[in-house]
Amino acid sequence: MVRLKNRYLLVQFLYPSTDSASKPSKDVPALVEFHQPSPPTLTAAVLARAIRAETGYLFGDYGAGMTSGSLVVKYLSPATSTAIIRVTRAHYRLVWAALSFMTSVPGSGKPCVVHVVKVSGTIRKAEEEAIRRARNMVLRAKKQNQSGFNLDLLTESIPGSGDAGKESRIDPAAGVMDLDDEDEDEEGIGAGDSTDED
C-alpha cells in the first residue's frame, strides 16, 4: 500500500512590535523580545482552526478542502513559541503561504510574524531542529544579556554549550528544506515535548 506523504513545518511565532501596555525595559535584548512566549490563549486546536480559516480565506474552498484533511498541529509549545504542523506533501505550500499571511496570534489580537524555519519529511528531523534552535536561542540570549540577569541555571543543563555558543546565528542560507521521506514514525512526538525544558 502506498504511504501517505506528509510535510512537517516547524514554525516559530515572532513578536517584532512591542505592545504599549507591557513595554519591557530597555535592558531586554531585542532577540529575547522577538522570541517571547506566546499568550496562553494559543492552543493547538485554536491554531489549527486559524490555519484552516486563513487557508480558506486565501485559497477559497479549494485550498481549505485540499489541506484540511491532513492538517494537524502535532506539537505546540507556547513557552518557546514553537509549533510543528503536519500537512500533505501535495499542498504544503498553500498552508505555508497562509501562515505567511497571518499577522496576529490566533486566539488573541497580538501582532506576530509566523516564520517557517524548517520543512521536513519526517517529524524527527523537525523535532531535532526545534531542540537545536531552542538551545542556540538560550546561548545567544546569554551572550547578549547585558542586564546581569542570571541565566546560568538555564545554560548549565545544555550539553555542548561551549562550542554551540560560538555559532552566533543559525545560517539561513543553509535552507529550510529537508525533504527526506524516509520513514515517519509517529512515536517521535513524545520526545518532542522535551523542547519545552530546553
Add this chain to the structure above:
Amino acid sequence: MFYDLNVPWSADDPEVPRTLSFLHELGYNEVALTHTLSGKIPADVTCPIPKELPFSTPEDLTIHRRCTLVLSDPSQNHRLSALSNSYDILALRPTTDKCLQQACQTLECDLISLDLTVRHPFHFKFKTLSSALQRGIKFELCYSPGILAVDNNARRNLISNAIQIIRATRARGLVISSGATRSVGCRGPWDVINLAAVWGLGQEKGRDAVGREARSVVVAAQMKRRSYKGVIDVVDAGEKRAPKDQKNKKDGAQKRKADALQGGEAEAAKLAKPAPALSKREQKRQAKKAKLDATVGNNPIQQVTETAKG
C-alpha cells in the same frame, strides 16, 4: 546571502531600528533604507539618510541607502544623475504607461519598482520590460503591502500585478523585497520564496530574487557610482610596506631595552638576595649531605645551619 532592498525610512520613525534588527533576526544580510521622493525634485538632492545611523544596528547587517522616485510626468527633467550620486541605489516608480516606457528605455536607474497594490490601466509588455532587462535594470516586487493590507482589493491587485510582471519579464531579473512600513510586515527569506513559488515564480527563481538578482542590483549600482567607466573598480589599493631596516631597528631597540630591563632585574635580585644561585652540582651535593645526615639521625638545628652555610 539574503537581501531586502526596500525598508521605508523616515527620520522620526521609531520603528526603523526595530525593523532592521528584526530583518537581521529573520536571516537577512543586506538591507536598503528607502527614501521616497515624489512630484518635483527639490533643489537640494543630498541624501537625508545619514551614513552613520543614529541608532545601533546589528553588526553583520549591511545597510544601503536608496531613493525611490515616483514618476508621473514623462516630460519632466528628473536630474537623475544628481540623485543617483547621492544615494547608493536609485529606484523608479512609474505610474503611467508613458513613464514606464521611458524608465525602461532611457532613464538611468538601477531598479524599477511598480506599485503593486493598485490596478494599473495598462498591460506590461514583454517588449518594454525586456529593454530594461537588457540594460541591466531589475524589477522589484514588494510583498508587504499585500500582507498588511486591510482590504482584499490591495491583496488581489498585488497578486495579479506580480503574476503579470512575472509573465511579462519571463521570470527574469526580478527582485523581491518587503517594503514594510511596520516590522510586522516583514517575512523570512524562505517564506518569501514560498510565496513566490505559490505565485508561479518557481523556487529557484524565487531564491535568486532575494539573493543573486538583488546582489547584482547592489553591485551594479556600486560599479556605476564608484568605478572608472563602469568597468574598473579599485577594491583594495593595498598598503605601503614598512621598510625592512626600520623594522630591524625597532627590533634591535626592543632587544636592548629588554636587555637593560633584564640586567636591572638581575642587579635588584642580587641586592635583595646575597646568596648566589646554586649550581646543579652543588644542589646534588647538598641533597646527598642532607640524606646522609638524616640517616645518621642528627638534630634539625644542625641541618639548618649547614644549609645556610652552603
